[in-house]
Amino acid sequence: MDDxxxxxxxxxxxRTGVLLAAAVVLxxxxxxxxxxxxxxxxxxAFVTEPAQLRTLPGIVASAFHLQGEGLMQFGLLxxxxxxxxxxxxxxVGFYLERDxxxxxxxxxxxxxxxxxxxxxx
Amino acid sequence: xxxxxxxxxxxxxxxxxxxxxxxxxLGGGVVxxxxxxxxxxxxxxxxxxxxxxxxxxxxxxxxxxxxxxxFSNIRIGLFLEIATTLGALLGAFLATRTSTHIIAIIFGFxxxxxxxxxxxxxxxxxAPPIESDALATRLRLGGTFPVKGERQExxxxxxxxxxxxxxxxxxxxxxxxxxxxxxxxxxxxxxxKIPFKVSTTTSNFMIGVTAAASAGVYLNRGYIDxxxxxxxxxxxxxxxxxxxxxxxxxxxxxLRIVFGLVILALAIEMIVNGFTGRI
Numbered sequence: 001m002d003d004x005x006x007x008x009x010x011x012x013x014x015r016t017g018v019l020l021a022a023a024v025v026l027x028x029x030x031x032x033x034x035x036x037x038x039x040x041x042x043x044x045a046f047v048t049e050p051a052q053l054r055t056l057p058g059i060v061a062s063a064f065h066l067q068g069e070g071l072m073q074f075g076l077l078x079x080x081x082x083x084x085x086x087x088x089x090x091x092v093g094f095y096l097e098r099d100x101x102x103x104x105x106x107x108x109x110x111x112x113x114x115x116x117x118x119x120x121x
Numbered sequence: 122x123x124x125x126x127x128x129x130x131x132x133x134x135x136x137x138x139x140x141x142x143x144x145x146x147l148g149g150g151v152v153x154x155x156x157x158x159x160x161x162x163x164x165x166x167x168x169x170x171x172x173x174x175x176x177x178x179x180x181x182x183x184x185x186x187x188x189x190x191x192f193s194n195i196r197i198g199l200f201l202e203i204a205t206t207l208g209a210l211l212g213a214f215l216a217t218r219t220s221t222h223i224i225a226i227i228f229g230f231x232x233x234x235x236x237x238x239x240x241x242x243x244x245x246x247x248a249p250p251i252e253s254d255a256l257a258t259r260l261r262l263g264g265t266f267p268v269k270g271e272r273q274e275x276x277x278x279x280x281x282x283x284x285x286x287x288x289x290x291x292x293x294x295x296x297x298x299x300x301x302x303x304x305x306x307x308x309x310x311x312x313x314k315i316p317f318k319v320s321t322t323t324s325n326f327m328i329g330v331t332a333a334a335s336a337g338v339y340l341n342r343g344y345i346d347x348x349x350x351x352x353x354x355x356x357x358x359x360x361x362x363x364x365x366x367x368x369x370x371x372x373x374x375x376l377r378i379v380f381g382l383v384i385l386a387l388a389i390e391m392i393v394n395g396f397t398g399r400i
Contacts, residue, residue: 003264007195011188014181014329022178022358029128029351037125041348043163048343055341072347076174076354080336082181083329090199101261105199109330112206116213116337 006093010086017082024075032068056117084113124348131161132352139179139360144367145380146321147235148328149357150176150299154228155387158400163349165221165228165400169298170344173332175357176300180329182358183365193322194264197277197315202327204284205291205305206334212295213338219296225395228297232388238303239381250275251314266319275316283313295335298344300328 052058053073062070087110094103122130134156135149142149150172157168187193216224253263253276260280265272286308294301302324309320339345394400 003195004191007188007193010195011185015185018178018182018358022355025347025351025354028347029355032348032351033125033128037123039124041122041124041127043161043167043346043349046164046166049346053345053347054343069347072351073345076345076347076350077340079174079177079181079354080333080340083177083333086181087199087202087330090195102196102199105196105203109199109202109206112203112210113330113334113337116206116210116334119337119341 002097006090006097009093010089013089014082014086017085018079021075021079021082024078025072026075028063028068028071028073028075030068031066031071035068080117084110084117087113127161128348128352131157131349132356134160135175135353135356136360136363137356139175139357139362140364140367141360141376141380142357143179143361143364145239145377146302147239147380147384148176148300148302149179149361150297151232151235152384152387153353153357154298155232155391157349157353158225159387159390159394165224166216166344167346167349169216169224170339170346171298171350171353172357173294173298173335173339174345174350175354176294176298176332177329177336178354178358179361180300180325180332182362183325184329186365187322187325190267190322191272192266192318193326194262194315194319195326196260196264197262197309197313197319198323198326198330200260200262201284201287201305201308202330204287205294205327205331208288208291208293209295209331209334210291210338212292212297213335214295215292216296216298216335216344217338217342221400222395222398224297225391225400229388229390229392229395231293231297231299231301232384232391235303236381236385236388239377239384248314250316251278252276254278254280256280257313264319266316275319276314278314279312283308286312291331291334294328294331295338298335298339300332302328 063074138152257277290304
C-alpha cells in the first residue's frame with residue numbers, strides 16, 4: 001500500500017458513493033413526484049423539517065416505508081456519508097502503510113465528522 | 122407553483138449553475154444559492170442546505186478523475202482538513218444563530234470576490250519548486266507531481282498560515298453552504314507555495330469532507346429539505362460533470378466575462394436585499 005494506490009481506491013469509493021446516492025435520490029424523486037406533483041409548494045418561510053427527516057433513525061425508517069421524501073433524504077444521507085467513508089478508509093490505509101502520524105491525522109478528522117453527525121442522531 | 126413545475130425549474134437552474142461553475146472553476150454553490158433566494162424566493166436557510174449537499178456531490182463525483190491525473194496530495198488534504206472541518210462546524214453553528222439578512226450580505230461579498238476572480242482570470246505562473254521548511258518536512262507534506270511525463274518534487278512552506286486560512290475557509294463553507302474552494306486554493310497556492318494544479322485538485326478533495334462536517338448540523342436544524350435538495354443536487358452534479366467534459370474543448374474567456382458580470386449583479390442584489398431586510 002502506498003499513497004498513490006490509496007488515492008486511487010479512495011477516488012473510486014467516492015465516485016461509487018455519489019452514483020449510489022444519486023440513484024437512491026432519483027428513486028425517491030420518482031415516488032415523490034408521482035404522489036405530490038400537482039400540490040402547491042413554497043419555500044418562502046423557514047419551518048424546520050419534521051423529525052423524521054432530521055434524525056438518522058427517522059430518515060432510515062421513513063425510507064424503508066418507501067415514502068418519497070424519506071427515500072430522497074436517505075439518498076442525501078448516503079451522499080453525506082461518502083466523504084466520511086473516505087476519511088475512514090484513509091485511517092485504515094495509513095495504518096497499513098505503518099504511517100502512524102497520518103493515521104492519527106485522519107482519525108482526528110474522522111472524530112470531527114462523527115461529532116457533527118452525532119447532532120443528527 | 123406546483124411541485125412538478127417547481128422541481129423542473131430548480132433542476133434546470135441548478136444544471137446551469139453546475140455547468141458554469143465547472144467551466145469557470147468557481148463551483149455551483151455560489152450561483153445556486155442567490156438564484157434560489159432571489160429568483161425563486163426560497164428562504165436562504167433552505168437554499169444553503171441544498172447547496173451544501175450539491176457541493177459534496179460535485180467534489181466526490183470529480184475526485185476519481187482528479188486522482189487519475191496524479192496531482193492531488195492526500196497528506197496535505199487530510200492535514201488541512203483538521204482545520205477546515207473544525208471551521209465548518211463553527212460556521213454551521215454560526216449559521217443557525219445569524220439572521221438571514223447578515224448571511225445574505227456576507228454571501229454578497231463572497232460573490233463579489235468570485236466575480237472579480239472570474240473577470241480577472243489570471244492563471245498563476247508556477248514558481249520553480251522549493252524545499253519544504255522545517256515544520257512541513259516534519260509533517261512530510263511535500264510530494265511529486267507530473268511535469269511533461271516526469272514526476273517533479275515540490276515542497277511546502279508556511280504551514281501555520283495555511284492552516285489558519287483553512288479554518289476560515291471551513292467557517293465560510295459552513296456559514297454559507299458553499300465549497301469555498303477559492304479560499305482553499307489561495308491558502309495552498311499563495312500562502313503555502315504549493316503548485317497551482319496540486320492546490321486546485323487537493324482543494325476539490327477537501328471540499329466534500331469540509332461540507333460533510335457542516336452537514337450534520339444542517340440536517341439536525343432542518344436546513345436540508347429533500348424536496349428542494351433533490352433537484353439542486355441532481356442538477357448541479359449533472360451540470361458539473363457535463364462542464365468538466367466540455368472544459369477541454371471550450372474557449373471560456375468570453376463566458377468568464379459574462380458569468381462574472383452575472384455574479385456581480387447577483388452580489389449587488391444579495392447585499393441590497395440583505396440591507397433592506399427582504400432576505
